[in-house]
Structures are given as C-alpha cells and as structure tokens.
Amino acid sequence: MPRRFIYDRMTGEEFREHLEGTGIGPYQFARFTGADIKRAKAWAGGEEDVPHWAALVISLLRQHPANLAxxxxxxxxxxxxxxKRPHLGEYPYLQGHDDEQA
Structure with a gap:
C-alpha cells in the first residue's frame, strides 16, 4: 500500500541553513530531538534525506525563538x-553543560 502523504523534502542545505539561522548545530538538534548525532550530521551534509519530522521541528524552532528555549x-x-560523557553525572544539561562535543 502506498504512503498516504507525500511531503516536500527539505534539502541538506536548507536544513543546515535552518540550523545556522536558529543558532544551533546538528549535535544540539540531535540532543533536543533524540535523533542520532551521526544521522543529524548526515542530514546537514546532504548525505541522507531529511525526514519530514526533522524539517518540521527545525522550522518551528527557527520561526519561534521561544521554542528553542x-x-x-x-x-x-x-x-x-x-x-558519551558519563563523567558529567546525572542530568548534565541542567548543570549548564551545552557544548558541541559528541
């Protein structure tokens, strides 16, 4: 059975521009959404198709800055x-750790 909906696809370049326009990178996007960091980097690099849900989320974050906070x-x-960084302890991002290290 074919899929019910066919969506326009965001390109890797568009995804990367939206990330930059929002002020975040693939690492932060992956952390916010639970996506795999390698996959988010592949979307931004145009190596894999950007899924509709990821395009929707980054568009919402970019259009409404309060959503980013x-x-x-x-x-x-x-x-x-x-x-990947267990030495930071439990709930590391409540403690202000927010760098781009994967």
Whole structure:
C-alpha cells in the first residue's frame, strides 16, 4: 500500500541553513530531538534525506525563538545520562553543560 502523504523534502542545505539561522548545530538538534548525532550530521551534509519530522521541528524552532528555549529546557530535564560523557553525572544539561562535543 502506498504512503498516504507525500511531503516536500527539505534539502541538506536548507536544513543546515535552518540550523545556522536558529543558532544551533546538528549535535544540539540531535540532543533536543533524540535523533542520532551521526544521522543529524548526515542530514546537514546532504548525505541522507531529511525526514519530514526533522524539517518540521527545525522550522518551528527557527520561526519561534521561544521554542528553542523550551527545547533546551525539555532536553535538560529529560536527559538523565549522557553515555558519551558519563563523567558529567546525572542530568548534565541542567548543570549548564551545552557544548558541541559528541
């Protein structure tokens, strides 16, 4: 059975421009949404198709800056452990750790 909806696709370049316009990078986008960082980088690099949901989220973040602050807060209270950086302890983003290291 074919998919019910066919969406316009955001290009990798558009995705990257939206990230830059929002002031975040693929790492932060992945952390906010739970997406894999390698996949977010691949979207931004045009190596993989940007899924509709990711295009929708980044568009909302860009159009409404208050959503970016809300996304930061929600990610901070949701991420109990950063398995790549366990030395930061529990809820590291509540403690202000917000760099681009993957």
């Amino acid at each position: 809300a996304a930061r807060r929600l990610a901070a209270v949701s991420i109990q452990i950063d398995n």
